[in-house]
Each structure stands twice: as structure tokens, then as C-alpha cells.
Amino acid sequence: MNPIISLLKIEPTETIQTQLINQFQQLIRTGILSSGQKLPSSRFLADELKIHRQTVVKVYEDLVLQGWLSSVAGKGTFISDTLPEINPQAFSKQPKQRIKAGFEFSPKPFIVRPVVKSSSALHLDDGFPDPRLAPLTELSRAYKTNISKGNLYQKLGYGDTKGVLALRSELALYLNKTRGLNIGAENILIVRGTVMGFYLSNLAFVNPNDNVAVGQMSWQSGKIGFQQAGANLIEIPTDEGGMCIDALEEVCKKMPLRMVYVTPHHDYPTTVIMKADRRLKLLDLAKKYRFIIFEDDYDYDFHYQSKPLLPLASADSEGLVLYSGSFTKSISPAFRVGYLVGPTEAIDHLAFHRRIIDRQGDNMLEMAVADILKDGTLERFLRKSLKTYRERRGVFSELLDTHLSDFVKYDLPEGGMSIWTKFDRKIDLVATALLAFKNGLYISDGSQFDSPQLQPNATRLGFASSNESQLEQSVEILKRSLVFKK
Structure with a gap:
């Protein structure tokens, strides 16, 4: 028996091909197999290990491609004479793990806060939604279908910065049906969630020292986002009806506003609903004073009483509302698919900014979500x-x-x-x-x-x-x- 056979062990822990590749590399690294040494034929090795010959062929081919082996027609397979570098030498003493940066930067205390993780039973x-209810089987099936069929060069390559067209088209139909919007695919930018959509809106439309307004108790990430943009944060009182629009009007009389962040459907954090009269007055103020309304509609689909009030965006005739939603609150936070809706001109501008921080989203996930939107799975x-x-x-x-x-x-x-x-x-x-x-x-x-x-x-x-x-x-x-x- 060729002595190399005794050096190879097949365990049930991982694929045979992976095991053999790793074992051959280790034998070469440690010098047990040396340069120029001939290996058994694929047929002989397969017979001795009692595995399929094609598995050995693939192992040899993979190791040849990596440079560990060389194949000579008519003579066999050998340990390469020009092996990858096995024992790289450090050019200086190995430093300890670095904690302090060797360069100066200005800390931003307002962005520092703990990251909440699901560490408690x-x-x-x-x-948050219950991921146990999520349509994981259907989503997985749609994902698998998209990753294995169709033009893979297009699917797996670079796509539209605005997001996969199929998702934007299906999403436009869905939002028109459920939220009373009147939009097409060109009015939608797919993002990874509300945080990204809000950041992009600040990046694209808010300048340092612009005045922006939020509710006195509001989404912390929203406040931090405005601070990061260098804007002046104006906190507006809130009550049992959400943001006090009369108080907002008094601010408008005193200073120009660039953007107002609101969660009218279920106010964050209090969950109260902004009544129709306040919504209409807010739209009137935006029209009069020409500020942007960022409408964060984070859980519109979950309303338990009568038919919910339609979003501000459904009554926006001036192109002043940026409407934000996300599937993270519908399916699970792990599925990073959200959207911004706005005038085509604004969406185009946002897409240019999106490209400089994130070339595109997850094409496969976006196509899978498009499929479960189209076949009615998501609505069910x-x-x-x-x-x-x-x-x-x-x-x-x-x-x-x-x-x-x-x-x-x-x-x-x-x-x-x-x-x-x-x-x-x-x-x-x-x-x-x-x-x-x-x-x-x-x-x-x-x-x-x-x-x-x-x-x-x-x-x-x-x-x-x-x-x-x-x-x-x-x-x-x-x-x-x-x-x-x-």
C-alpha cells in the first residue's frame, strides 16, 4: 500500500472533498510530503479510500489550481516545485493587539450607545416581529429559485443602484393598493432599512446648520442622524395626538425648517395616532414653508381597530413627503430590505448618494421578496x-x-x-x-x-x-x- 494512504483519514464531520484538500495541504505544510513527490493515481487513491474516483479528481484539480500540486500529462500528479509560501517570516517583532489608534480623530459622543442584542431568553x-411566524419556507424557496435559474450573469452581477426592478414594480403595486399611493417603480429606492433611508435623506437633502424638527420624545436614531448631518435639532412637544402641529407652526414662523421627522401612524415611542386634522395641517405647513416631511411608517401593516388612516404620502400633491417603510418590522430584522418613496427627481438624487456608500443591495433577497409579493405570500x-x-x-x-x-x-x-x-x-x-x-x-x-x-x-x-x-x-x-x- 502506498504510504500516503495511511496518512489520510476520512471522518463524517464534513465533506470528503474538503477533508482531503485540507489534509493534503497540512501534509505539505509540515514537510511530510515534499516538492516533486509523486502522488497515487486518482483511481488507486479512490479504491484504497473506498470513495468515488471523481471526488479524488476534483481534489487534485483544486490543489493544482491553488498551486500545491502540478499535473504532468502521461506521468501523473506531483507535489509542486513552486509551492505557495508556507512559513512567512515576520519582518519585525509581532506587536500586541492594538487598542489605541495611531492617528487622531474627533470622537462624537452623541453616536455612542449600546447595541441591543437578543441575548436573553x-x-x-x-x-419586533416574531421570526417564528415568518414565511421562511416560501422565502427560502424563492431565494433558491432565483439563485439557480435565469441569467445568472445579470442576477449575480452589478444591478440597479435603486434596487431590483422586479421588487420596485411589485412594491409599487402593493403600496398603491394598501396605502393609497399613486406611484411607479421609478418612485422607489430600495434600501437596507429605515436607518439607511434616513441617513441617505440627510446626506442628500440636509446641510450643516439647517433647522430640522422631531417630536420631543422621538426615535433616537433619528435625532442622532440629524446631529451627524450637522443640523440644528428642534424638538416639538407631543401629546396624546402625537406631534403638536400648532407648536410646529410657531417654529415655522420664527425660522426656516428643512425637514420634519414624523411617525404619524403609530407615534414613536407612544404609539398614538396623529389625527386627520393634524395631518392636513402638517401638509399645509410643508406646502407653505417648503420643508421636507420624512414620514417613517415603520409598522403600518399592523393595525387592530378600524381601517387605518392613510399615510401623509397618499395626500401629498406637492412632492414634499419622503415615505419610508421596511420589511424588517414585517418579517424579521435580519432581512434588510426597506424602501424610500418620493418624487422621481428626489429618488434619482438619492440613488446617486446611495451608490457612494453601498453600490447596491442584496439582489437575490430583493428578487425573492419580489416573488413572495407577487404570488400573494406576503399579504397572506x-x-x-x-x-x-x-x-x-x-x-x-x-x-x-x-x-x-x-x-x-x-x-x-x-x-x-x-x-x-x-x-x-x-x-x-x-x-x-x-x-x-x-x-x-x-x-x-x-x-x-x-x-x-x-x-x-x-x-x-x-x-x-x-x-x-x-x-x-x-x-x-x-x-x-x-x-x-x-
């Missing part, structure tokens, strides 16, 4: 999810009333996937969140909603991503984790 999160999934989330909202509300009514107050939201929960002032919400986490439950401590003018001692408690049993456990942990101020 139980969670009352910001209002959303209807099913809506029913499930409505039931979970009811369960969670009953649990809060039964176990925490002495400590929290809330208004049952008409939509969305979380409840804005106000804690008794005697409760230390930050300490409570820390203790809850130690006990196996994640909740936000609500500190991101605090400001010098306002400390609501409240947070968003998401119910959609937990089933009934998990909601019961979560409320039980939350109750015994309450920390009272001394």
Missing part, C-alpha cells in the same frame, strides 16, 4: 400575523392589568407591536431593567426617551415577538424585578 422588546402572512399579534396584545394587556396595575399605566394601542408603559414614579426603571435582565428578561430602561425637560419614567414593552406562555413568564419576572426608589 425572554424579552419585552421595542416592538401579514393577515395571519395581524391576527396573532392582536391576540397577543390582548393577552399582554390582561397580564399587565392583573399583575402590575398598581405599578404601571398605559393606553391600549390601536396598532403596532408594543405598549407604551408608564411606570409609577416610585419605581427606578433603570434599576428594574438591570434586575430583570439578571432574572432572564430583557426590557429597555427607557432612558433614551429622557431629556432635561422630560423624564417620562416609561418605556416600550413589545408583545409581538413572544407567545402567550413567554408573555406570562415575562410579566411574572418583571413584577418581581421592580426596584423602588429609596
Whole structure:
């Protein structure tokens, strides 16, 4: 038996081809197989290892391509005389792992904040969907179909900076049907999520020292995005009807505004709905003072009462609204497909800016989403999810009333996937969140909603991503984790 055979071991842990490639490389690296040494024929090696000969042929071909082996017609396969560099020599003493940068830069404290990760078994999160309900089988099938059929040079190459046309076309039909828009594919830019869409809008349309407006309690990433753009942040009071448009009007009389960020459908963080009269007045102000409205419609599809109010964008006759949505709140945050809707001229301008930070999105994912939009899978999934989330909202509300009514107050939201929960002032919400986490439950401590003018001692408690049993456990942990101020 050729001695090389005894050096090769086949294990059931990974593919035979990968194992043989790795083992041959290691034998060459360690000098056990030396330059110029002849290897057994593919037929002989296959017979001895009791594997298919074609597997050995592919192993030899791969190693030849990598430079480890050389093949001589009529003579056989040999260890290459010109091997890849096996033992590279360091040209200086290996430094320790670097922590401090060797160059100067200016830190930006406003962008520093912890990254929330799903590290706890139980969670009352910001209002995320339940990935267990996602149409993963259908999406996987659509993804596989797109990656294996059609013109792969086009599919797997560079595409349109605005996003795959098939998705933009299907999305236009869907948004026209469900949100009363009147748009075509040319009015849509596909992005990786609301954060990217908002960043691009600031990059394209907001200049340093521009005045921009947000609700007094608002999406933290929105505020940070405006600060990153160098804009002057104007906080507008909010109440049970969302942003106070009368207060916004007073600001407009005093200074020019470039952009106003709003979440009218389910106000963030309070989940309240901006009423029709405020919506109309906001559009009138935008028309009069010519500012941009960035409408973040992060969970339009999840509304539990009567037919929801249509977006501001559906009544925008002046081309002043940029409408943002995302499938991350419909399917799962891991699927990074969002969209911006606006006038064609603005979308073209945004696409040029998108190209300098992200040439294009995930073509395969975008085509897969287009397929499940076209065949109705996504709409069926959303209807099913809506029913499930409505039931979970009811369960969670009953649990809060039964176990925490002495400590929290809330208004049952008409939509969305979380409840804005106000804690008794005697409760230390930050300490409570820390203790809850130690006990196996994640909740936000609500500190991101605090400001010098306002400390609501409240947070968003998401119910959609937990089933009934998990909601019961979560409320039980939350109750015994309450920390009272001394």
C-alpha cells in the first residue's frame, strides 16, 4: 500500500472533498510530503479510500489550481516545485493587539450607545416581529429559485443602484393598493432599512446648520442622524395626538425648517395616532414653508381597530413627503430590505448618494421578496400575523392589568407591536431593567426617551415577538424585578 494512504483519514464531520484538500495541504505544510513527490493515481487513491474516483479528481484539480500540486500529462500528479509560501517570516517583532489608534480623530459622543442584542431568553422588546411566524419556507424557496435559474450573469452581477426592478414594480403595486399611493417603480429606492433611508435623506437633502424638527420624545436614531448631518435639532412637544402641529407652526414662523421627522401612524415611542386634522395641517405647513416631511411608517401593516388612516404620502400633491417603510418590522430584522418613496427627481438624487456608500443591495433577497409579493405570500402572512399579534396584545394587556396595575399605566394601542408603559414614579426603571435582565428578561430602561425637560419614567414593552406562555413568564419576572426608589 502506498504510504500516503495511511496518512489520510476520512471522518463524517464534513465533506470528503474538503477533508482531503485540507489534509493534503497540512501534509505539505509540515514537510511530510515534499516538492516533486509523486502522488497515487486518482483511481488507486479512490479504491484504497473506498470513495468515488471523481471526488479524488476534483481534489487534485483544486490543489493544482491553488498551486500545491502540478499535473504532468502521461506521468501523473506531483507535489509542486513552486509551492505557495508556507512559513512567512515576520519582518519585525509581532506587536500586541492594538487598542489605541495611531492617528487622531474627533470622537462624537452623541453616536455612542449600546447595541441591543437578543441575548436573553425572554424579552419585552421595542416592538419586533416574531421570526417564528415568518414565511421562511416560501422565502427560502424563492431565494433558491432565483439563485439557480435565469441569467445568472445579470442576477449575480452589478444591478440597479435603486434596487431590483422586479421588487420596485411589485412594491409599487402593493403600496398603491394598501396605502393609497399613486406611484411607479421609478418612485422607489430600495434600501437596507429605515436607518439607511434616513441617513441617505440627510446626506442628500440636509446641510450643516439647517433647522430640522422631531417630536420631543422621538426615535433616537433619528435625532442622532440629524446631529451627524450637522443640523440644528428642534424638538416639538407631543401629546396624546402625537406631534403638536400648532407648536410646529410657531417654529415655522420664527425660522426656516428643512425637514420634519414624523411617525404619524403609530407615534414613536407612544404609539398614538396623529389625527386627520393634524395631518392636513402638517401638509399645509410643508406646502407653505417648503420643508421636507420624512414620514417613517415603520409598522403600518399592523393595525387592530378600524381601517387605518392613510399615510401623509397618499395626500401629498406637492412632492414634499419622503415615505419610508421596511420589511424588517414585517418579517424579521435580519432581512434588510426597506424602501424610500418620493418624487422621481428626489429618488434619482438619492440613488446617486446611495451608490457612494453601498453600490447596491442584496439582489437575490430583493428578487425573492419580489416573488413572495407577487404570488400573494406576503399579504397572506401579514393577515395571519395581524391576527396573532392582536391576540397577543390582548393577552399582554390582561397580564399587565392583573399583575402590575398598581405599578404601571398605559393606553391600549390601536396598532403596532408594543405598549407604551408608564411606570409609577416610585419605581427606578433603570434599576428594574438591570434586575430583570439578571432574572432572564430583557426590557429597555427607557432612558433614551429622557431629556432635561422630560423624564417620562416609561418605556416600550413589545408583545409581538413572544407567545402567550413567554408573555406570562415575562410579566411574572418583571413584577418581581421592580426596584423602588429609596
